[in-house]
Every structure is written in structure tokens, then in C-alpha cells.
Amino acid sequence: MEFNATLFGEILSFAILIWFCVQFIWPHILNAIEERQKKIAEGLAAAERARTELKDADARVAVEIKKARQQAAEIIDKAQQQANQILDKAREDAVAELNRQKAAAQAEIASMAQRAREQLREQVGSLAVKGAEKIIQREIDASAHKALLDQLAAEI
Amino acid sequence: MASEAQQGGLTEYIQHHLTHLSPHVSEGGFWSVHLDSLTVSLALGVLFALWFWTTARKATAGVPGRTQAFIELVVEFVDGQVKDVFHGDRRFLAPLALTVFVWVFLMNAMDLLPVDLLPWILAKFGVGHFRAVPTADVNMTFAMSLTVFVLIIFYSFKAKGVGGYMHELFTAPFGAHPLLWIPNFALNLVELASKPVSLAMRLFGNMYAGELVFMLIAGLLGAGSWALFGLGVIGYTAWGIFHILIISIQAFIFMVLTIVYISMAHDHH
Numbered sequence: 001m002e003f004n005a006t007l008f009g010e011i012l013s014f015a016i017l018i019w020f021c022v023q024f025i026w027p028h029i030l031n032a033i034e035e036r037q038k039k040i041a042e043g044l045a046a047a048e049r050a051r052t053e054l055k056d057a058d059a060r061v062a063v064e065i066k067k068a069r070q071q072a073a074e075i076i077d078k079a080q081q082q083a084n085q086i087l088d089k090a091r092e093d094a095v096a097e098l099n100r101q102k103a104a105a106q107a108e109i110a111s112m113a114q115r116a117r118e119q120l121r122e123q124v125g126s127l128a129v130k131g132a133e134k135i136i137q138r139e140i141d142a143s144a145h146k147a148l149l150d151q152l153a154a155e156i
Numbered sequence: 157m158a159s160e161a162q163q164g165g166l167t168e169y170i171q172h173h174l175t176h177l178s179p180h181v182s183e184g185g186f187w188s189v190h191l192d193s194l195t196v197s198l199a200l201g202v203l204f205a206l207w208f209w210t211t212a213r214k215a216t217a218g219v220p221g222r223t224q225a226f227i228e229l230v231v232e233f234v235d236g237q238v239k240d241v242f243h244g245d246r247r248f249l250a251p252l253a254l255t256v257f258v259w260v261f262l263m264n265a266m267d268l269l270p271v272d273l274l275p276w277i278l279a280k281f282g283v284g285h286f287r288a289v290p291t292a293d294v295n296m297t298f299a300m301s302l303t304v305f306v307l308i309i310f311y312s313f314k315a316k317g318v319g320g321y322m323h324e325l326f327t328a329p330f331g332a333h334p335l336l337w338i339p340n341f342a343l344n345l346v347e348l349a350s351k352p353v354s355l356a357m358r359l360f361g362n363m364y365a366g367e368l369v370f371m372l373i374a375g376l377l378g379a380g381s382w383a384l385f386g387l388g389v390i391g392y393t394a395w396g397i398f399h400i401l402i403i404s405i406q407a408f409i410f411m412v413l414t415i416v417y418i419s420m421a422h423d424h425h
Contacts, residue, residue, distance in 0.1 A: 003295060004178075006190040010197060010290075010299030017201045018255050018303075025205070026251035028212035029231045032224070035217030 125153025166375040173271065173371050175285040176293065190293055197290035200262040208258070230258065237412060242419035249418055252307070256300065257411040263291045264363060264403030268396060271370045291406075292363040294356065301356035304414050309352065311421040324424075351417050355410065362406050366399055 129149045161299045211227045221229060234257055238250045265290045290296040304382040312321045325344045330336040373395060376388030 003298070004186050004188050004190070006193055006293065006295035007299050007302075009189060009194050010296050011303055013194075013198055014203055014255075014259075014300055014303050017259060018252050020205050021208070021251040021255040022248055025208040025212045026231070026247075026254060027210070027307060028215050029228060030235070030250075032212075032215035032217050032220070033228055033232065036220075039217060 121153060121156055124156055125149070128152065128156075157168055157271075166372075169375055169378075170368070170371045172285065173275065173287070176287055176367075177283060177285045178279075181249075190287075190295060192286045192288070193290040193293040193296050196266060196288055197263055197296060200266070200290075201259055204255075204262060230254070238415050241412075241415050242422070244419075245360050249415060253411050253415050253419075255416050256304075257407050260291060260300070260359065260410050261397065261403060261407035263289065263296070264407055265369065266290070266401060267292070267363060267366055267399060271367070271374050289363055289366075289367055292367045294300060294360050297356035297360040297363075298352070300359075300410070301352035304355060304417060305348075305352035308348070308417050308421045311418055313423040316424060320424075330422055355413055355417075359406050362402060366395075366402060369395055 132149070174192040178188045178190050208227055211223050215224055225373075231254060234254045234378045235246070235250050238246050238253050242249055269288055271288075275283075275286045278286045287293065316324060326341050328340060329343065330340050370392070372393045373388055376384045376391065379385070379388075
């Protein structure tokens with residue numbers, strides 16, 4: 001053990017080393033470490049956020065799907081209703097048209113029958129008159145008995 | 157040196173190895189310097205500074221390289237030690253602790269070089285004496301512990317103010333009664349002085365003893381008997397492996413005590 005000026009030389013070098021470390025080494029390394037820690041923390045937070053967001057999105061999707069299904073069911077219901085309505089209306093229209101045409105045909109048939117009857121009556125009248133003329137040509141004057149014959153024709 | 161060991165025996169061999177390289181070896185006056193301690197400690201200090209500095213300059217917050225990862229490991233270890241003990245601004249204390257730890261470790265690690273290697277190489281260049289382990293030199297260990305001592309005083313004044321620190325020196329630990337001022341002060345002086353002395357002597361003693369054991373075992377190698385040679389090889393290896401533990405622990409203790417002493421300077425009694 002001997003003390004000498006080495007002591008001062010070593011104190012000086014120690015002081016310089018401390019200064020150098022404080023000034024140039026420590027801050028850089030610690031900065032890098034802290035920055036990385038921050039990055040990792042941010043990454044973890046982002047992952048956590050993404051996970052919760054995914055869960056939210058899943059829930060939202062489920063709700064949307066449910067809603068869409070409901071809407072689809074409603075639309076189908078409505079369409080069916082509408083189709084039924086259209087069908088009913090068409091049926092009604094068809095029935096109405098049928099009835100109308102039937103009525104028109106019946107009316108025509110009735111008028112034609114009427115006309116035929118009229119003609120028939122007239123022909124029968126004239127036939128009866130002609131027959132009667134032939135039978136009683138001599139004693140009966142056509143003009144004198146015309147009124148009687150018309151009355152007969154009307155009664156037939 | 158084997159040749160000298162044969163000439164003068166083990167005592168001379170060890171005495172030779174325990175002599176510092178100093179321009180005034182014979183005089184041994186105070187104003188001489190131990191060139192070996194100075195050069196080795198400076199070289200290791202520069203190695204530490206440049207190594208950490210180049211890595212720190214390129215340090216990235218992304219994926220670190222191997223060197224950066226290793227240095228970050230050391231830095232975070234030291235920072236954790238400081239954080240455990242000291243609850244304040246670590247911008248000075250933590251790098252101080254890092255410097256102490258790495259520098260002391262590197263200087264201690266010189267003990268792991270074969271005890272004759274550097275003296276043998278340097279003898280070829282005409283250098284007569286060389287001690288490779290700066291921490292086995294009291295000047296080195298006291299230089300560090302006295303610097304720490306100055307920092308203890310500085311932070312005591314800084315944290316408590318001149319009046320506060322004086323008050324503490326005279327009134328703690330016994331009490332503020334005027335009769336107790338002198339005992340308090342005396343006790344505090346002893347406590348204060350014991351810190352740098354114990355810090356320096358612990359490291360010096362461990363490294364000096366370790367070096368001495370290496371020399372004793374190395375003396376067996378040149379003793380001229382194959383049995384002693386084999387014993388020497390085994391002993392040297394075993395002591396070397398054990399010494400890895402010692403140099404790490406001594407560096408760690410020096411660092412932790414530095415942190416503890418300086419953080420104690422911040423504490424109010």
C-alpha cells in the first residue's frame with residue numbers, strides 16, 4: 001500500500017468517465033429503451049382496442065343480420081299479401097266481367113226471342129187470316145173483318 | 157517470471173509482481189505515479205466509453221442488435237438497482253452507477269488474464285514491472301471512493317442546505333442537547349470517514365488477495381515438480397473460475413454501496 005499521485009490521475013479519469021457517461025451514453029440508451037417501451041405499450045393498447053372493436057363489430061353485425069332477416073320476412077309477407085290482393089281483385093274482375101257479359105248475352109237473347117215471337121205472331125196472324133180467307137172466301141170481306149182478325153192475332 | 161523465480165525463489169517472484177511500474181520505484185515518493193494502473197484503467201475506461209458510446213449513438217427504439225441488447229441489459233440492471241434504492245432524479249446517479257459497475261468490473265477482470273502474461277510481453281519491451289489489475293492498487297480504489305465521498309458531501313449539502321446538514325451533523329443521532337453536539341459530530345465524522353475507507357479497502361483487499369493467490373499458485377508451476385505443476389494448473393483454473401464470481405460481486409458491491417451512500421445523503425434524519 002503506497003499512496004502517490006496516481007490517486008489524482010485516477011480521480012480525474014473517473015470524473016471524466018462519469019461525465020462522459022452522464023452526458024453521452026446514459027441518455028441515448030435510456031431514450032431508446034423508453035421509446036421502445038412506449039411503442040410496445042402502444043402496440044398492446046392498439047391490439048386491445050382492436051379486439052374490443054372487433055367484438056363491437058361482431059355484435060353490430062349480428063344485430064344487422066337479425067334486422068335484415070326481419071325486414072326480409074316482412075317484405076315477403078307484404079308481397080304475399082299483395083299477390084293475394086291482386087289475385088282476389090283479378091278474380092273479382094273476372095267474375096264481374098263474366099256476369100256483365102252473361103247479362104249482355106241474356107239481354108240479347110231475350111230481345112231476339114221477343115223479336116222472333118213478334119215475327120212468329122205476325123206470321124201466324126197472317127197465316128190464320130189467309131187460312132180463314134181461303135175457308136170463308138166467299139162470305140167474308142177481308143176488309144170488313146180486318147179488325148176482328150187483328151184482335152185475334154194480338155190475342156195469340 | 158519463471159527465470160527470476162528460479163533465481164530468487166517464490167518470495168522474490170511475488171515481490172516482483174507486486175511492484176508497480178513507476179518512474180521512481182526506488183524513491184517511492186508521493187509525486188511518483190503508477191504508470192501500469194493509470195494506463196490499464198485508462199485503456200479500460202476508454203474501452204467502456206467508446207463501446208457504450210458507439211452503441212448508444214446507434215441505439216434504436218426498434219428491434220435492438222445483439223450489442224445494443226446486451227448493453228440495454230446492463231443499463232436496465234443498473235437502473236433497476238438505482239430505482240430500488242433511490243427515489244429521485246436518476247439522471248446523474250444511474251449513469252454514475254453504470255460507470256462504476258462496468259469500469260470496476262473491467263478492471264477486476266484483468267485479474268483473469270494469466271498473471272505473467274502482460275509482464276512477460278512488456279518485459280520484451282524493457283518494462284521491468286507491470287501490475288495489470290488497477291483495482292489491486294489502493295490509489296485506484298481510493299480515487300473512486302474519494303470521488304464518491306465528495307459526491308456524498310455535495311449531495312448532503314444540496315439536499316439539506318448548509319444549515320440543515322450542519323444541524324444534522326451536530327444533532328443526530330443522539331439529540332439536539334448542546335452537551336451532545338460534540339459526541340454527535342464525532343460519531344458522524346467517523347461514520348462519514350468510514351464510507352470511503354471501507355468502500356476502497358474492500359475492493360482493494362479482495363483484488364489484492366485474489367492477485368496474490370494467483371501468484372502463489374503460479375509459483376507452483378515453476379517449482380520444478382510435475383506433481384506440483386499439475387496441482388498448480390488445477391488450482392489456477394479453479395481459482396480463476398471462482399474469481400469470476402468475486403470480480404462480479406465486488407463490482408456489484410461497489411456500485412450498490414455507491415448508490416446507497418449517495419441516496420443516504422439525500423435522506424433527512
